Amino acid sequence: MRYVWGWSAMIVGIPGGLLYYRYGKLWNSFLQALGAEVVESGETTRSILNSGVSKAENESCLPVKVFYGHVLALRDKVDAIFVPRLVSVRKGTHTCPKMLGLPDLARAAVEDRIPIIAPTINFQEGMWANYKAVYSLGRLFTHNPVRIIRAGVKAWREHRLYLERLTLGLDHRSALRGEAESLLCEGRELRIAVIGHHYNVYDTFTTMSLLDRLSSMGVDVVTADMVPEEMRRQELKRLPKEIYWSYEQEIAGAILACTRHRLVDGIIFMISFPCGPDSIVRVLCEQENKRLGGVPLLALVIDEHTGEGGFLTRIEAFVDMLWRKKGERVREREAVAV
Ligand code: SF4
Numbered sequence: 001m002r003y004v005w006g007w008s009a010m011i012v013g014i015p016g017g018l019l020y021y022r023y024g025k026l027w028n029s030f031l032q033a034l035g036a037e038v039v040e041s042g043e044t045t046r047s048i049l050n051s052g053v054s055k056a057e058n059e060s061c062l063p064v065k066v067f068y069g070h071v072l073a074l075r076d077k078v079d080a081i082f083v084p085r086l087v088s089v090r091k092g093t094h095t096c097p098k099m100l101g102l103p104d105l106a107r108a109a110v111e112d113r114i115p116i117i118a119p120t121i122n123f124q125e126g127m128w129a130n131y132k133a134v135y136s137l138g139r140l141f142t143h144n145p146v147r148i149i150r151a152g153v154k155a156w157r158e159h160r161l162y163l164e165r166l167t168l169g170l171d172h173r174s175a176l177r178g179e180a181e182s183l184l185c186e187g188r189e190l191r192i193a194v195i196g197h198h199y200n201v202y203d204t205f206t207t208m209s210l211l212d213r214l215s216s217m218g219v220d221v222v223t224a225d226m227v228p229e230e231m232r233r234q235e236l237k238r239l240p241k242e243i244y245w246s247y248e249q250e251i252a253g254a255i256l257a258c259t260r261h262r263l264v265d266g267i268i269f270m271i272s273f274p275c276g277p278d279s280i281v282r283v284l285c286e287q288e289n290k291r292l293g294g295v296p297l298l299a300l301v302i303d304e305h306t307g308e309g310g311f312l313t314r315i316e317a318f319v320d321m322l323w324r325k326k327g328e329r330v331r332e333r334e335a336v337a338v
Contacts, residue, residue, distance in 0.1 A: 009037040010141065012117065013074035013081040015106070016041045017067035018099065021172055021198035026159035027082060030134075033151030034141035039078050041070040044205035048073050053304050055109065062272040062303050063199045064098050064105070066206060071109040080115045081106055087122035093246040094124075096277050166225035171211055172202035184211060184221040190322055191220040193227075193258045195251055196270030196278075200302075207270065208308050210315070217319055222264050224254035231257040239284070245277045255285045259294030266296040266322045268315075273303035296322060 012031050031038050044066050052069025083106040086095050103118035119133040138148030165175035169183040214221050232253025243249045258264050271278040282299050289297050298318045
């Protein structure tokens with residue numbers, strides 16, 4: 001049913017791709033508290049991927065194609081689609097250009113048939129500009145300022161809780177539900193960091209359930225969220241040049257902290273093809289890792305053509321190599337003790 005002001009709740013769609021893996025809880029909670037009926041496109045599926053790949057620009061990165069597919073999946077089910085324009089989420093940094101253009105991409109996907117709700121969040125312009133953007137968003141649903149503020153406070157609280165659960169070792173789905181069915185890190189002998197953008201780590205379809213597979217191979221997984229923030233920050237301060245992109249800072253900080261402090265036995269850096277920011281961070285991390293005599297690092301570049309067989313073979317070979325290395329270290333220690 002199409003929305004008629006004042007007669008029914010507006011049905012707002014949230015595409016389950018890209019930054020949904022970071023802010024989905026925040027957006028959903030805020031819109032619901034304002035009285036909207038929220039419909040999410042759900043987890044990525046083969047048909048979502050195929051429709052995104054067939055319609056999006058060919059040179060887009062995999063997550064943008066997937067996002068396109070999520071928008072198409074919502075197109076005929078909702079009154080409007082929520083696609084905020086996140087310009088900067090931390091002072092002095094920017095998001096990648098492809099993320100900046102998401103509302104325009106969504107408009108092209110729905111061919112202007114339904115509105116795209118696209119508040120602009122830009123930390124370069126100061127907090128006040130962001131408050132105003134959020135307030136204007138709230139005004140689309142209610143004229144009661146108290147309701148908007150309450151919705152914002154509630155949503156922010158739930159968002160913080162979601163992020164906190166990720167730091168404790170829950171994966172995205174468990175963190176959303178607030179249920180610790182299984183933790184990624186349970187004190188197993190071999191520990192691997194899986195680092196990358198949230199959508200490159202937590203989307204079970206595009207990552208071919210990498211986190212679950214590692215768990216079933218008896219491996220503990222450490223994500224960037226689980227690496228203490230202070231450690232990540234210290235690593236960034238050591239770099240000769242500041243990293244310009246917000247989320248790449250988190251990725252580089254986590255990889256370098258894992259390397260320097262030997263937090264893990266190996267690192268898998270999940271990259272989507274063709275991601276410019278990730279390829280620069282990859283070179284930087286590989287160089288630093290080498291300089292520090294760090295831990296084995298496997299950069300896995302995925303796109304829509306990545307086959308499950310080849311992907312799994314690389315993971316298994318990497319895990320085998322780490323077990324062998326670990327065994328050698330144990331034998332060396334035992335020999336020294338004798
Ligand atoms: S950061 Fe990389 S993977 Fe993410 S949207 Fe930008 S280009 Fe795509």
